[in-house]
Amino acid sequence: MHDTPITAVPGSATANMPDAAGDSGPVLAVEDLHVNFAIRDAQVPILRGVTLHVGKGEIVGLVGESGSGKSVTGLTAMRLLDRNGSVAGGRVLFRGDDLLQHDQEYMRALRGDRMAMIFQDPLMTLNPVLRIDTQMLEALTTHYPAMPREEARQRCLDALVKVGIPAPEERLETYPHQLSGGMRQRIAIAIAMLNRPDLIIADEPTTALDVTIQAQILYEMQQLCRESSTALLWITHDLSVVAGLADRVYVMYSGKIVESGTVDDVLDKPMHPYTRGLIMSSPGNNEPGKPLFQIPGMAPIPAERPCGCAFRPRCPRADGQCESDPVETSFACAGGGDHTLSCFHPYEYSDKGIVL
Amino acid sequence: MIAYLIRRFWQTFITLLIMSLLVFVGVYHIGNPADILVSAQATPEEYEMFIRNMGLDKPMWEQYVTFLGNLFQGDLGNSFVYNEPAVDLIFRRLPATLELTFAAMGIALVFGLPLGIYAGLKPKSGLTRCIMTGSILGFSLPTFWIGLMMVMVFAVWLGWFPASGRGGLSHLVLPAINLALFKVSLVIRLTRAGVLENMLMDYVRFARAKGLSETRVVVVHVLKNTLIPLVTVLGLELGNLIAFAVVTETIFAWPGMGKLIIDSITVLDRPVILAYLLIVVVMFSLINLVVDILYSVIDPRVRYE
Amino acid sequence: MTEERVGIAAPATAGTAGTGGTGGTGGIGGIGDVLPEELRAVRPESPLRRNVREFMRRKLAVFAMVIVLLLCAMAVLAPVLSFQNPYSLAELDIMDGKLPPGSQNWDGSITYWLGTDDQGRDLWSAILYGTRTSLAVGVISAFLALAVGAAFGLISAYAGGKVDSIIMRVVDIQLSFPAILIALILLAILGQGVGKIIIALVITQWAYYARTVRGTALVERRKDYVDAARCLALPSSRIIARHIFPNCLPPLIVVVTMRIAYAVMLESTLSFLGIGLPITEPSLGLLISNGFEYLMSGAYWISFFPGMVLFLLIANINIVGDELRDLLNPRLRT
Numbered sequence: 001m002h003d004t005p006i007t008a009v010p011g012s013a014t015a016n017m018p019d020a021a022g023d024s025g026p027v028l029a030v031e032d033l034h035v036n037f038a039i040r041d042a043q044v045p046i047l048r049g050v051t052l053h054v055g056k057g058e059i060v061g062l063v064g065e066s067g068s069g070k071s072v073t074g075l076t077a078m079r080l081l082d083r084n085g086s087v088a089g090g091r092v093l094f095r096g097d098d099l100l101q102h103d104q105e106y107m108r109a110l111r112g113d114r115m116a117m118i119f120q121d122p123l124m125t126l127n128p129v130l131r132i133d134t135q136m137l138e139a140l141t142t143h144y145p146a147m148p149r150e151e152a153r154q155r156c157l158d159a160l161v162k163v164g165i166p167a168p169e170e171r172l173e174t175y176p177h178q179l180s181g182g183m184r185q186r187i188a189i190a191i192a193m194l195n196r197p198d199l200i201i202a203d204e205p206t207t208a209l210d211v212t213i214q215a216q217i218l219y220e221m222q223q224l225c226r227e228s229s230t231a232l233l234w235i236t237h238d239l240s241v242v243a244g245l246a247d248r249v250y251v252m253y254s255g256k257i258v259e260s261g262t263v264d265d266v267l268d269k270p271m272h273p274y275t276r277g278l279i280m281s282s283p284g285n286n287e288p289g290k291p292l293f294q295i296p297g298m299a300p301i302p303a304e305r306p307c308g309c310a311f312r313p314r315c316p317r318a319d320g321q322c323e324s325d326p327v328e329t330s331f332a333c334a335g336g337g338d339h340t341l342s343c344f345h346p347y348e349y350s351d352k353g354i355v356l
Numbered sequence: 357m358i359a360y361l362i363r364r365f366w367q368t369f370i371t372l373l374i375m376s377l378l379v380f381v382g383v384y385h386i387g388n389p390a391d392i393l394v395s396a397q398a399t400p401e402e403y404e405m406f407i408r409n410m411g412l413d414k415p416m417w418e419q420y421v422t423f424l425g426n427l428f429q430g431d432l433g434n435s436f437v438y439n440e441p442a443v444d445l446i447f448r449r450l451p452a453t454l455e456l457t458f459a460a461m462g463i464a465l466v467f468g469l470p471l472g473i474y475a476g477l478k479p480k481s482g483l484t485r486c487i488m489t490g491s492i493l494g495f496s497l498p499t500f501w502i503g504l505m506m507v508m509v510f511a512v513w514l515g516w517f518p519a520s521g522r523g524g525l526s527h528l529v530l531p532a533i534n535l536a537l538f539k540v541s542l543v544i545r546l547t548r549a550g551v552l553e554n555m556l557m558d559y560v561r562f563a564r565a566k567g568l569s570e571t572r573v574v575v576v577h578v579l580k581n582t583l584i585p586l587v588t589v590l591g592l593e594l595g596n597l598i599a600f601a602v603v604t605e606t607i608f609a610w611p612g613m614g615k616l617i618i619d620s621i622t623v624l625d626r627p628v629i630l631a632y633l634l635i636v637v638v639m640f641s642l643i644n645l646v647v648d649i650l651y652s653v654i655d656p657r658v659r660y661e
Numbered sequence: 662m663t664e665e666r667v668g669i670a671a672p673a674t675a676g677t678a679g680t681g682g683t684g685g686t687g688g689i690g691g692i693g694d695v696l697p698e699e700l701r702a703v704r705p706e707s708p709l710r711r712n713v714r715e716f717m718r719r720k721l722a723v724f725a726m727v728i729v730l731l732l733c734a735m736a737v738l739a740p741v742l743s744f745q746n747p748y749s750l751a752e753l754d755i756m757d758g759k760l761p762p763g764s765q766n767w768d769g770s771i772t773y774w775l776g777t778d779d780q781g782r783d784l785w786s787a788i789l790y791g792t793r794t795s796l797a798v799g800v801i802s803a804f805l806a807l808a809v810g811a812a813f814g815l816i817s818a819y820a821g822g823k824v825d826s827i828i829m830r831v832v833d834i835q836l837s838f839p840a841i842l843i844a845l846i847l848l849a850i851l852g853q854g855v856g857k858i859i860i861a862l863v864i865t866q867w868a869y870y871a872r873t874v875r876g877t878a879l880v881e882r883r884k885d886y887v888d889a890a891r892c893l894a895l896p897s898s899r900i901i902a903r904h905i906f907p908n909c910l911p912p913l914i915v916v917v918t919m920r921i922a923y924a925v926m927l928e929s930t931l932s933f934l935g936i937g938l939p940i941t942e943p944s945l946g947l948l949i950s951n952g953f954e955y956l957m958s959g960a961y962w963i964s965f966f967p968g969m970v971l972f973l974l975i976a977n978i979n980i981v982g983d984e985l986r987d988l989l990n991p992r993l994r995t
Contacts, residue, residue, distance in 0.1 A: 080564055104570075112567030119565075124558035129580050129656060138576075139566040175656040191566065371834060382850035489721075492983055496976035498926055500933045501949050501968035508956050508964075519957075592837065599839035603930055607953075618934055621849040629849060640837060 025096050026053035027199045027231040028077060028115075033090035035069075035076055037302070044302045046072050048255040049090070054199065057229035059222065061242030061263070063278070064252035065299050070235045073252070074201045077233075078117050079107045095198065113143040116192035120204040122184035126176040132187060133172040139191050159190040164220055182213035189217070193224060199231045206241065218245050239282055243267055248337065251275045254300055254310035257328075261339035271339070271346035273315045309343070317345040364648075368641040375637055376630065380423065383626050384416050423630075432634065433627035437620070442631035446613050452522055453612035456604065457597040459528055460535035461590070467536075468543025475544065476551025476582075477574065487544060494541030499600065503534045503607040520609035531608040535601060539593060546589055550582035557581075584655045591647030595640045715988055722984035725977040732974050736793040743786035744771050748941070757781035759960045776962040778951060788967050791945040792974065798855065798944065799925035802862035806924075807917055809863060810870025811909075815901050817871065818878035829875070832868040840865040840923075844931055853939045858931065862924050873916045877909040884908075911989040918982035922975045929971055945971040 035047040047069045054060045064070045075081050077092050079099060092099045094115060099107065119125045127135060136156040140147060160168035163186040176184055185205055192200050202221070206214040222245055225232045234246060242249050242263060250260040251272065259272040270276040277295040279285060297314040306312055308323040315322070321344045330340040407413050411422065426433065432442045475484040510530060511519035517530050554560065555578060563573045602614035613632060620628040652658045716722055735742060762776040775784040817828040835843070847861040881887065882905060890900045929946025931937030938944050945967045952963030
C-alpha cells in the first residue's frame with residue numbers, strides 16, 4: 001500500500017476518497033509515528049513511535065500529561081503541525097489511505113469535511129471579529145461551493161439545534177464574544193459536525209469549561225457520535241473524562257504510548273506504573289482525609305529524556321533493566337480486545353486484586 | 357452613544373481651553389510683536405499707536421478674555437503680517453496640506469500593507485530580512501535631508517518632476533513620497549507584527565481544520581484581525597503627518613499651513629500661531645473621534661456607552 | 662540549618678546579578694538547596710553576560726554598534742581629527758568657498774576631502790563638530806527625559822489611584838499630539854539655544870518614558886518579590902528604587918536607544934527649520950539646511966555629506982535598538 005500512493009484530484013471533496021479499506025478497517029490508524037520539533041537548531045524527537053487506531057463509530061481516549069505529545073499526535077493526523085515540526089517516520093492511515101503521502105491541497109479537501117478537529121480554548125478557536133454565520137457557512141461552502149445559501153443556512157441551524165443551542169437563528173447573527181464559553185464550544189462542535197465527518201479529533205475541548213458544562217458537552221458528544229457513527233479521538237489529561245466517555249483508551253508518556261486497552265480493563269487493572277500513578281493521583285480516588293497521591297518528579301523535557309523507559313526516574317519499580325527500551329507486549333482482555341503495555345515490571349492482578 | 361459623543365466634545369473643549377491658555381501665556385511672554393512689526397524708523401508716537409491698535413497695552417488676562425470672547429465668535433484675530441483674519445489665512449492653505457497628507461498616507465498603505473503582510477507570513481525568508489532592514493533604514497532617513505536629495509536628483513539632475521510649488525500630479529509626486537517614506541516603514545512594521553501575532557492564534561488553526569484555503573485564512577481571518585488595530589494607529593498617524601508636513605512643505609515650497617506656521621513663528625505672528633494651534637487641536641480631536649467611531653463599526657467587540 | 666545555607670548561597674547570586682539581577686533577593690538563594698551537588702559547582706551565567714554573548718553573535722548588531730561607537734569617537738575627538746576649527750572665522754578663507762570634494766586650498770596645505778561650504782569651511786571639520794553637537798543634544802535630552810519620565814512613571818505605578826490617573830491623563834493628551842508640533846510651539850515660545858532645545862526635547866519625550874516605565878513597573882509590582890519586600894517592611898522608596906526599577910531596565914534600554922535616535926532626528930529637523938540651534942552652534946541639521954540654498958547650483962556636497970553622517974548615526978542606533986529588542990524580548994525567543 002505504501003508503494004502505490006493514490007494520486008489525488010484536488011478540489012473534489014468526497015468523490016475520489018478511497019473506500020477500499022472502507023467499513024472493515026479502522027477510520028484512523030497511526031502507525032509508528034515519529035515527529036521531531038526544531039528547537040534552537042536541534043531536532044528534538046517529540047513523538048517516538050506512536051501507534052493507535054480508532055474504529056468506525058468508536059470513541060477513543062488519548063490520555064497524558066501536558067507535553068506528552070498527545071496534541072502533536074492529533075495535529076499530525078490532521079497535518080496541521082506548526083512549521084517547526086516535521087514527521088520523521090511512520091504512517092497516518094485515514095480509511096486506509098496514508099495522509100503523509102499527500103499534499104496540503106488534498107488534505108484541505110479532507111479537513112472539515114471527512115475529518116474535523118476541535119480545540120481546547122473556545123474563546124480562541126472562534127475568530128473574534130467574524131459573525132457565527134460567516135464562520136459556519138464557510139465550513140460548508142469551502143467544500144460544497146455549489147450548495148445554495150438557503151440550504152447551507154438550514155444545515156447550520158440544524159447543526160446548532162443538535163448541539164443544544166437555543167434560538168439558533170439569533171445565535172447565527174452574533175459575534176463570539178457575545179456568547180458564553182460553553183456556547184462557543186458547542187458552536188465549535190457544531191462546525192466540526194457540519195459535514196458529518198468520519199472522524200473528529202477533540203483536543204481537550206472541555207478543559208477550559210465549568211464542570212457542569214463539561215459533563216453536558218461530554219454526554220452530548222457521546223450521543224452525537226453514536227447516532228452518526230462518527231469516530232472520535234478524545235485527547236485529554238483527565239482520566240475521569242475518559243472513564244465515562246470512551247470505549248478504549250491510550251495512555252501516553254513522553255512521546256510514546258505506554259499502555260492501551262478497553263477503558264474498563266485499563267482503569268480497573270492498570271499495569272503500567274505510570275497509568276496506576278495517574279489513576280491514584282486523581283482526587284476522586286482518594287480516601288477522605290488522607291494526603292493526595294502524587295507521582296514524584298516531573299515529566300522530562302523532550303531534549304533531556306533519559307535513555308530506556310522515559311518514566312524510569314519517577315517509577316517506584318524501576319531497576320537497571322529499565323535503562324534499555326521496553327518492548328510492547330499485548331494480552332487479551334477479559335472483555336475482548338487487546339491490552340498493550342510497554343513495561344519491564346508491570347503490576348499483575350489475580351482475581352482478588354493486585355498481586356504485584 | 358449620544359452620551360459618549362457629548363463626553364468626547366466636552367473633553368475636546370477642555371483640552372482646547374487649556375492649550376489656548378498655556379500657549380497664550382507662553383506667546384505673551386516672548387518679546388513684543390511691535391518690535392518686529394513696526395519699522396525701525398517709526399516715531400515713538402507711531403509705535404504707541406500700533407500698540408494701542410493691537411490691544412497690546414492691556415494686561416495679559418484682559419487680552420486673554422478678549423481673545424476668548426472673539427474665539428467664540430469664530431474670530432481668532434487678524435494676522436499681524438498679512439492683516440487679514442488668521443482663520444481665513446489658515447483655512448485657505450488647509451486643502452494643500454490635506455492633499456499632501458492624504459497622498460502620503462495612500463502611498464504608505466499601498467506599499468506598506470503588502471510588504472508587511474508578506475513579512476508576517478514568511479518571517480524567515482530572505483526577502484523579509486531585506487524588508488525589515490529596509491524599514492529600519494526608512495525610519496532613520498531624516499525627512500528633510502532625503503527631501504533635499506530628492507530635489508537634487510529628480511528635479512535638478514534628471515528634471516523629471518518640478519522642484520517646488522503646487523499644481524498637477526507631477527508637483528505632488530516628490531513631496532508626497534518624501535512625506536510617506538517614514539510612514540511606509542511604520543505600516544510595514546505594524547502589519548507584520550499583527551500578522552505574525554494572529555497567525556499563531558488558535559482560530560487560525562481552527563480555520564485550517566475546517567479545510568479553508570490558505571488564501572481565505574489569511575485574507576478573511578487574519579487580515580481583518582490585523583487591520584482593525586491598524587486603523588487606530590493610522591488615524592493618529594494622520595495627525596502626525598499633518599504636523600510633519602511642516603518639513604516637507606518647507607523643502608518643496610508647498611503652499612500649505614505648515615509653511616505658514618514656520619514663517620509665522622519666525623516673525624512672532626501671534627494670532628496665526630494661536631489660530632494654527634487651536635485649529636490643529638480641533639482637527640486632531642475630530643480625527644480621534646472619527647477613528648474611535650470607525651473602530652466601533654469595524655470591531656464588533658467595541659461598543660461605546 | 663536552612664538559614665545558614667541560604668546565607669551561603671546568597672553571595673553567589675549577588676555576584677552574578679547583572680541587569681535586573683536584584684529581582685530575586687532572598688528567594689533565589691533557596692534554590693541552592695534543591696540543586697543536586699554536581700550542578701551546584703557550575704555557576705549559572707549572569708543575565709548580563711548571557712545577553713552580551715547573544716548580542717555578539719548577531720553580526721548586524723555588532724556591525725551597527727561598531728559604527729555608532731566610531732561616530733561617538735569622532736564626536737569626542739572632533740578637535741583632534743579636524744583640520745580647522747570650523748567656527749573660528751579667522752581660520753576660514755572665503756576664497757575657498759564651495760569647493761568640491763577633494764579640492765585643495767591655495768597653497769595646497771589643506772585638502773578638503775568632503776569639499777567646503779559657502780564660507781570656505783572644511784566640511785569634514787564641520788561635520789565632526791556638528792556630530793558632536795547633535796549627539797550631545799540627543800543623548801543629554803534622552804537621559805534627562807528618562808529621569809523625568811521614569812520618576813513620574815514609577816510614582817504613577819506605585820501610587821495608583823488619583824495620582825496615577827492624573828499623570829496618565831496628561832501623558833495621554835501629550836502623546837496624542839505629534840512631538841514635532843509640541844517642539845515647534847515650545848521653541849516658538851522659548852527661542853533658540855542649546856539649553857532651550859534640550860528643554861523642548863525633554864518636554865516632548867518624557868511622556869514616552871513615563872508610559873513605558875509605568876507599564877513595566879505595574880507588571881513587576883504584582884510579582885511576588887515585591888510582596889516579599891513589603892513583608893520585610895522596607896520603605897516604598899527603597900522598594901521602588903532597588904527592586905522595581907532594576908527590573909524595568911531591559912525594556913527601558915530599548916526605548917532609550919530608539920529615543921536617542923529620535924531625539925537626534927527631531928533636533929536636526931528643528932534646526933533645519935531654523936528654530937532649533939543657533940548659527941553659532943551648528944548641528945548636522947543646520948549644516949544640511951545651509952547647503953539647501955546651493956543645491957540648485959550643483960553644490961550637492963554641502964548638504965549631502967552631513968546628511969549621510971546623520972543618517973548613518975540614526976540608522977545604526979536604531980539597528981542596535983532593534984536587535985536589543987529582539988534579544989531582550991523573551992516572547993520572540995524560539
